[in-house]
Amino acid sequence: MDSNRYSENPTLREKAKNSSPYAAQRAMxxxxxxxxxxxxxxxSPNRSALVDCLSVExxxxxxxxxxxxxxxxxxxxxxxxxxxxVEEGAGSPKRGGRFLPGExxxxxxxxxxxxxxxxxxxxFLAAQARRFMSEWNALxxxxxxxxxxxxxxxxxxxxxEKPTDPVSTATLQIFSLKVTKIRGDLQWPLHVFGMVAVxxxxxxxxxxxxxxxxxxxxxxxxxxxYLKLTGPTRAVVLVDPVTFEVDMQVKGITEGEDExxxxxxxxxxxxxxxxxxxxxxxxxxxxSTLEFKLGSIVSSVEAxxxxxxxxxxxxxxxxxxxxxxxCTASIAGKDKAEVILLDSGDDKVHIDExxxxxxxxxxxxxxxxxxxxxxxAWRGEDVVVSTSKSFKPKExxxxxxxxxxxxxxxxxxxxxxxxxxxx
Numbered sequence: 001m002d003s004n005r006y007s008e009n010p011t012l013r014e015k016a017k018n019s020s021p022y023a024a025q026r027a028m029x030x031x032x033x034x035x036x037x038x039x040x041x042x043x044s045p046n047r048s049a050l051v052d053c054l055s056v057e058x059x060x061x062x063x064x065x066x067x068x069x070x071x072x073x074x075x076x077x078x079x080x081x082x083x084x085x086v087e088e089g090a091g092s093p094k095r096g097g098r099f100l101p102g103e104x105x106x107x108x109x110x111x112x113x114x115x116x117x118x119x120x121x122x123x124f125l126a127a128q129a130r131r132f133m134s135e136w137n138a139l140x141x142x143x144x145x146x147x148x149x150x151x152x153x154x155x156x157x158x159x160x161e162k163p164t165d166p167v168s169t170a171t172l173q174i175f176s177l178k179v180t181k182i183r184g185d186l187q188w189p190l191h192v193f194g195m196v197a198v199x200x201x202x203x204x205x206x207x208x209x210x211x212x213x214x215x216x217x218x219x220x221x222x223x224x225x226y227l228k229l230t231g232p233t234r235a236v237v238l239v240d241p242v243t244f245e246v247d248m249q250v251k252g253i254t255e256g257e258d259e260x261x262x263x264x265x266x267x268x269x270x271x272x273x274x275x276x277x278x279x280x281x282x283x284x285x286x287x288s289t290l291e292f293k294l295g296s297i298v299s300s301v302e303a304x305x306x307x308x309x310x311x312x313x314x315x316x317x318x319x320x321x322x323x324x325x326x327c328t329a330s331i332a333g334k335d336k337a338e339v340i341l342l343d344s345g346d347d348k349v350h351i352d353e354x355x356x357x358x359x360x361x362x363x364x365x366x367x368x369x370x371x372x373x374x375x376x377a378w379r380g381e382d383v384v385v386s387t388s389k390s391f392k393p394k395e396x397x398x399x400x401x402x403x404x405x406x407x408x409x410x411x412x413x414x415x416x417x418x419x420x421x422x423x
Contacts, residue, residue: 125264125283132245132265140204150197151205155234155304155362158417159396166395169419170238170270171302171364173295173328174198174209175337179225179261180282181289186250191217192261194248198232201240202420207232210248214258217251228359229340235302235364235419241269246283246290261288270296276330276366278337295331297364301393303371305341305363306413307356314408316356321378322349324356326363329370329390338374339363364419365393373412375403 133147141147158166177196182188193214197206209231212218218228236242246264262285279294305326309316316322324341331337341358342349350357365371374388385406391399394416403410 123286125266126285129246129263129265132243136204144204149205151203151207151234153202153234153420155302156415156417157234157420159304159398159415162396163418163420166418168299168301168367168395170273171297171300171419172198172200172236172238172242172268172270173297173339173364174229174232174236175278175293175295175339177210177227177229177293178291179220179227179288180291181284182287184259184287186259186261186287188220188222190220190261191251192220192227192248193217193251194261195246196227196248197245198236199243199245200237201242202234202237206245207234207236214249214251214255228343230359232362234362235300235417237419238270238296241267243267244283244292246285250287259287261285262290264290268292268294273298276300276328276369278331278335293335293337295328295337295364297328297366299367300328300364300419301367301395302417302419303363303365303391303393304415304417305358305361305373306415307341307358308411308413309351309354309356310402310409310411311354314405316349316351317379317407318348319379320349320384320407321345323374323376324358325374327372327374328363328365329372330366367393367395369393371414373401373414375405375410377405 136147179190179192182190193212193216194210195206195208195212196210197208199206209229210227211230220227244264244266246262246266248261248263250259250261252258262283264283264285266283268281276298277296279292279296281292281294283290283292303326307324322342322344324343325338326341327338339360339362341360342356343359363371371391371393372388373391374386376386377384387403387405389401389403389412391401391412391414395418396416399414399416401412401414403412
């Protein structure tokens with residue numbers, strides 16, 4: 001077996017350890033120049049195939065640990081590297097008697113210099129986010145359009161039409177996002193704009209969960225650091241790893257004084273296959289740390305929720321604040337694991353022809369579980385009403401119910417749909 005040997009490189013070793021699963025082609029080259037032990041910590045779907053290509057040998061003369069790359073390496077590269085890079089690989093450094101794409105080598109060498117300049121988890125995540133667009137384009141643009149495109153898969157996709165192979169699947173519930181720490185010269189309150197999106201295996205396009213233009217910032221305070229989420233627009237499939245994409249800014253006096261609050265492209269992998277679970281995870285940027293509160297919901301369906309004031313049965317009083325939320329019974333009450341459908345704050349509740357305008361309307365729930373829709377109303381600081389209605393999930397169709405609030409009757413419609421993992 002022919003082989004090439006590469007001495008240990010600590011910088012690239014650390015890089016291989018932290019490589020994104022979307023950067024498999026970059027990790028290949030990085031690992032080929034690195035001590036392979038951290039490879040077992042690389043969370044990549046291609047990990048096992050890559051491990052088969054590598055072995056460790058200690059040079060008895062020098063005592064240095066080196067890496068042997070077998071001929072299988074070339075087959076691995078051919079399978080996982082973008083085809084155009086493989087075709088252009090002539091004249092590149094050889095691995096195991098075969099050519100390795102030169103462009104990949106250049107990418108890693110460039111990233112290695114960035115890694116030396118940028119140390120620490122926040123800097124690494126920023127570098128990863130900068131690479132994300134080119135990686136996405138190489139993998140998915142030929143199938144799913146432009147990098148900036150939002151998902152065209154609607155909610156309620158199978159409410160009135162059954163899929164050919166109906167099955168409930170794991171989904172990811174996004175309960176909340178908040179800024180837990182700020183650094184540098186940032187001070188509360190923060191005038192925040194930008195976007196947060198999630199990408200899943202259904203179409204790999206952006207499913208927006210937060211989107212604000214510069215002229216319509218959300219003001220975050222130390223007492224209330226939560227983003228007002230407006231999505232996802234459909235349930236998030238948790239079959240393969242999903243990616244959270246964050247690009248948020250803090251508004252300055254002028255555009256030139258705006259600062260990057262958070263710039264991320266990070267993956268979340270479902271490691272929980274047996275029961276639904278509440279998950280908290282933090283991601284650091286140069287000037288802030290974001291906390292994601294998530295739910296891994298097993299064997300689930302999508303619930304789209306509509307609220308309407310019943311005509312002739314009262315009205316929503318002026319000056320009454322409201323908070324509408326939904327949760328799945330299996331993790332309800334655990335540290336406020338709920339989807340905020342609308343929190344009016346100090347604003348009035350907007351009603352259009354009886355229908356309440358919700359910020360979010362989609363939730364996930366286990367097919368064998370229970371969906372709970374909650375309503376709270378205040379007048380000033382006094383709670384006027386706090387009540388809820390539960391629904392048994394279905395694979396399709398609608399469920400209807402109502403809540404008597406005293407000042408009005410609220411009709412609730414839940415549209416159920418299975419979640420499809422591919423087009």
